Amino acid sequence: MTTHGEPGSVGVVATSTVRLFSDSDPLVLVSGATLGPVDVAYETYGTLNADRSNAVFICHALTGDAHAAGFHEGATRPGWWDNLIGPGKPLDTDRFFVISANLLGGCQGTTGPSSENPETGTAYGLDFPLLEVADFVTVHRALLAHLGIDRLLAVVGGSLGGMQALQWSLDHPDELAHAVVVASSSRLTAQNIAFSAVARRAIMADRQFKNGQYAAEGTSPAVGLSIARMMAHITYLSEDAFTEKFGRAPQFETSRRGFGIDFAVESYLDHQGTAFLERFDALSYLYLTRVMDYFDPFSNAGALDRVREHPVRYLVLSFDTDWRFSTEHSLRIVRHLESNRLPVTFRELKSAYGHDSFLLADPAYHATLKAYFDRALEDA
Amino acid sequence: MTTHGEPGSVGVVATSTVRLFSDSDPLVLVSGATLGPVDVAYETYGTLNADRSNAVFICHALTGDAHAAGFHEGATRPGWWDNLIGPGKPLDTDRFFVISANLLGGCQGTTGPSSENPETGTAYGLDFPLLEVADFVTVHRALLAHLGIDRLLAVVGGSLGGMQALQWSLDHPDELAHAVVVASSSRLTAQNIAFSAVARRAIMADRQFKNGQYAAEGTSPAVGLSIARMMAHITYLSEDAFTEKFGRAPQFETSRRGFGIDFAVESYLDHQGTAFLERFDALSYLYLTRVMDYFDPFSNAGALDRVREHPVRYLVLSFDTDWRFSTEHSLRIVRHLESNRLPVTFRELKSAYGHDSFLLADPAYHATLKAYFDRALEDA
Numbered sequence: 001m002t003t004h005g006e007p008g009s010v011g012v013v014a015t016s017t018v019r020l021f022s023d024s025d026p027l028v029l030v031s032g033a034t035l036g037p038v039d040v041a042y043e044t045y046g047t048l049n050a051d052r053s054n055a056v057f058i059c060h061a062l063t064g065d066a067h068a069a070g071f072h073e074g075a076t077r078p079g080w081w082d083n084l085i086g087p088g089k090p091l092d093t094d095r096f097f098v099i100s101a102n103l104l105g106g107c108q109g110t111t112g113p114s115s116e117n118p119e120t121g122t123a124y125g126l127d128f129p130l131l132e133v134a135d136f137v138t139v140h141r142a143l144l145a146h147l148g149i150d151r152l153l154a155v156v157g158g159s160l161g162g163m164q165a166l167q168w169s170l171d172h173p174d175e176l177a178h179a180v181v182v183a184s185s186s187r188l189t190a191q192n193i194a195f196s197a198v199a200r201r202a203i204m205a206d207r208q209f210k211n212g213q214y215a216a217e218g219t220s221p222a223v224g225l226s227i228a229r230m231m232a233h234i235t236y237l238s239e240d241a242f243t244e245k246f247g248r249a250p251q252f253e254t255s256r257r258g259f260g261i262d263f264a265v266e267s268y269l270d271h272q273g274t275a276f277l278e279r280f281d282a283l284s285y286l287y288l289t290r291v292m293d294y295f296d297p298f299s300n301a302g303a304l305d306r307v308r309e310h311p312v313r314y315l316v317l318s319f320d321t322d323w324r325f326s327t328e329h330s331l332r333i334v335r336h337l338e339s340n341r342l343p344v345t346f347r348e349l350k351s352a353y354g355h356d357s358f359l360l361a362d363p364a365y366h367a368t369l370k371a372y373f374d375r376a377l378e379d380a
Numbered sequence: 381m382t383t384h385g386e387p388g389s390v391g392v393v394a395t396s397t398v399r400l401f402s403d404s405d406p407l408v409l410v411s412g413a414t415l416g417p418v419d420v421a422y423e424t425y426g427t428l429n430a431d432r433s434n435a436v437f438i439c440h441a442l443t444g445d446a447h448a449a450g451f452h453e454g455a456t457r458p459g460w461w462d463n464l465i466g467p468g469k470p471l472d473t474d475r476f477f478v479i480s481a482n483l484l485g486g487c488q489g490t491t492g493p494s495s496e497n498p499e500t501g502t503a504y505g506l507d508f509p510l511l512e513v514a515d516f517v518t519v520h521r522a523l524l525a526h527l528g529i530d531r532l533l534a535v536v537g538g539s540l541g542g543m544q545a546l547q548w549s550l551d552h553p554d555e556l557a558h559a560v561v562v563a564s565s566s567r568l569t570a571q572n573i574a575f576s577a578v579a580r581r582a583i584m585a586d587r588q589f590k591n592g593q594y595a596a597e598g599t600s601p602a603v604g605l606s607i608a609r610m611m612a613h614i615t616y617l618s619e620d621a622f623t624e625k626f627g628r629a630p631q632f633e634t635s636r637r638g639f640g641i642d643f644a645v646e647s648y649l650d651h652q653g654t655a656f657l658e659r660f661d662a663l664s665y666l667y668l669t670r671v672m673d674y675f676d677p678f679s680n681a682g683a684l685d686r687v688r689e690h691p692v693r694y695l696v697l698s699f700d701t702d703w704r705f706s707t708e709h710s711l712r713i714v715r716h717l718e719s720n721r722l723p724v725t726f727r728e729l730k731s732a733y734g735h736d737s738f739l740l741a742d743p744a745y746h747a748t749l750k751a752y753f754d755r756a757l758e759d760a
Binding site: 273 | 617644
């Protein structure tokens, strides 16, 4: 049953944690606010080569974590992007050194709003400062400095991760050669914001949210967080994928009609909403979705000035059935980059599975990534 | 300011209520369950002609009510389909006699799950029987009997109302000449069910829901119901309509970033969620959405047998940006009807506004309806 050690797996891995900023030497955010201490959880796969030219940084999406590949000790399920990262896979760990870290504001080892506020001894809650995508980049650059890496071959991310890859390329283009931006956006639409607004409302209006101090109060906004997750899952799949997976199939052959789980699709959503509670935090959900709402790098005059001087090469990918961040979102990114004469490869991939496709092992998608990474290494 | 009495308005109207079934002579539902007493709230506009051949029945959608046109005494806003119904309008009340009634299971005067259960003296709550679209038809036919009308010129409805129009035509084709089915469906997709499932979860998981006995307990599942409404509103508008109406506009020019209402679209959703609480009931939301989930008339062998013997004429309309019930839903209805050699006129209308378009006064849409109703009256 276990696939530990099989070809293609990086095998057993562990998450490390490092303190990158302290109370006395805090992280300075884009907003001017400071934060310390800041711990960062990360994993690495493969080996850094002698001239340190094979490092690829993985940026996770909204609810991801540092555990992108391989197996934690005793686990039967691998990291969230294990189909991409490993020996012989598109991000071939026999050749690339891959780094993955949990986001600032997250809840999987990196400091976030449910971490202890040193001033109060309880969770920051809503006293945690608001973040921007550029703050994620600042923290991850500090991690790279800690690892002794001053230049990346590539930054790769899907969805919110793609936003980080894009921001990184604009702010520090001299520190990376390639940015791979998958199923992402440079600017949310009103509909995108609307879905996140309802999710946040569900969390914050849950009486157990306690203005963000639920841990100290011994409560949990589990209802709100699970509603948020269930709703988000509807947007992660295409309508056709829902039809193909579930159709109108009943969950039980002999069920009595009612208001429980009558249809298979209801069971799926219920499971997604419940399972999420074990691994994610309501405050992180608020903070990270708000970061996405405000992300709009091209609205800043001069956003592309630096990258025009140190051109990064871009791979921008979208999926034809993704209605959360449709191809139009990717094309907007492409237009901004191309109008600044930056080298961009764009491809819209066919997939039945909507936004979630960026996590799946679609052959054409993975072939595209493999060819791109191979070429990047050759050109390095 | 007031438009009372202006050309095009039916003027001041009032909702009537009639008891159509009693405890001793109850309503028998499709499920076999019985219900009594059953009161029905309704309004009429225009005058029934001498040969009783000009009656048109309006079927409202999920959250509609009997008040389709004109103004309640002292009100400044007219009924929900006032742009369609009135002197000189497509449903010209100088020529048609229009009847509109609140649905069984509703909360605007017709008996529903928050009505008093005569056996307990408190609200039925979840003891209210599950309903089917055919049950709505049964109740409305009883209303017509009460009004002395044994045949309708047309039954007209949008969304859930279109489902009722379709069901009526299949079950009692000898009692109507035309069925007008707008922005509707004969069978929800898994995605459609998913949205409703999350809405119901928000309501039922609200600790104030109290297993449906919130009225007796003095609580209100207001948080859950407003979340349900906010989410539904996202599906009622097209993505382009959201962009056109709100874009990324901030709600306040000088607001501090946070987790409140930062964007105009958040203010819109907040308003929709809050205003809904004043006019709608959480139990009705559960019951009526579940009716839609299970609606699937063509899955019954013989569903079309009666209408083949007494052909009804159909007008089926969809809107190109409606992603709740896309044109594909309407085409499925059309295919079923046409394959049974029934006379169907189908049109996909252009509109920027998505599902909500069926409530709006789009010129091409209203011209289509006007021409259809004029012809129906001529042919009567």
